[in-house]
Amino acid sequence: MNGQVASRMNIAFAHEWLVGYAGSERVLAAMASEFPQAPIFTLVHDPAKLADTPLAGRDITTSFIQRLPGATRKHQRYLPLMPLAIEQLDLRGHEVVVSSSHAVAKGVLTRADQLHISYMHTPIRYAWDLYHDYLEHSGLTRGVRGALARLFLHYIRTWDAASANRVDVYWANSHYVARRIWKTYRREAAVLYPPVAVDRFRADGQRDDFYLTASRLVPYKRVDLIVEAFTQSGRPLVVIGDGSERGRLIQSAGANVTFIGEQPHASLVDHMQRCRAFVYAADEDFGITPVEAQAAGAPVIAWGHGGVCETVVHGETGVLYPHQTSASLNEAVSAFEEGRFVLEAEVIRQQAQRFDAETFRRRYRALLDASLATFRQAGPAEATRATAAAE
Structure with missing residues (x-):
């Protein structure tokens, strides 16, 4: 990282689950690569699935879901427990927390003296804008199972909206997602396109x-x-x-x-x-x-x-x-x-x-430096505006 701010940064990363290596994990790897010693916190981790990736060998801490039966193979079955599990991860030792979120990672708990940046791949689409599509495609539009699904998704929306206020600064992977973040959480987000090889x-x-x-x-x-x-x-x-x-x-x-x-x-x-x-x-x-x-x-x-x-x-x-x-x-x-x-x-x-990797790195460095410098000087209320203006 460039700049005196970054050189003094004590940072940790949070991600929903590490049981494969797809688009969101590639973004996490690119962000974490700038801080080789920074720990990564996640709900579930399957080291075998990450053996040949840049995330292999990282310091990774998991939640209590890791110890439940079949967690690494069918982590989706534990979705009702994930809001609770993400809140149990202890990130108190870090000045900056960057959550890589498409479900619950942005719900990690931080203190007022910690800067929490959330890189949003998307708000939880099956609970918000794809809610009716999800119920229809899953055959959950009626009956007892349908009623339970709607009740659960209502709970997820309530928790998701509440946890949105735990984030100081939002980054979005596109303007399209930034608009959905505004629609869902009424929060502005700077755009940081994912790196493409x-x-x-x-x-x-x-x-x-x-x-x-x-x-x-x-x-x-x-x-x-x-x-x-x-x-x-x-x-x-x-x-x-x-x-x-x-x-x-x-x-x-x-x-x-x-x-x-x-x-x-x-x-x-x-x-x-x-x-x-x-x-x-x-x-x-x-x-x-x-x-x-x-x-x-x-x-x-x-x-x-x-x-x-x-x-x-x-x-x-x-x-x-x-x-x-x-x-x-x-x-x-x-x-x-x-x-x-x-x-x-x-x-x-x-x-x-x-959209190449070097363009991503330059934008990432600028956003991170601007966010932390402003957070240290003026607090979270100004950090979002400084992040959005950074180039």
């Missing part, structure tokens, strides 16, 4: 005649919409990923759709560097894979909603279609194939470089 990709290869999507095959990713659209059009599509929806998707897909399951990173890079375009249909908070595809010079054809609107430039680095339907997607693919847009690989890659 753009240097792992190149954009000078030959394009092949297939489209690509890569995602966990779960309902909210809307891979079903992509499979439906390409089955209708007959265009070749390659699907990378695995998940609960895989069997159903394979049954509904035409012969032109190829499922190749989870792939090593090298295979994902290779497909992104060769595909005709990358296709996306999810409502994501930020969305790392469209940025990775652009780093590989691939045009992105995506639903024009959510974080992707901040990473893909319509008509320059991709095509944003207006409706989350197979018909709207197919219309966008047809427009792309007809050459209505000039999408040059080098321009596409330059867009991705706006």
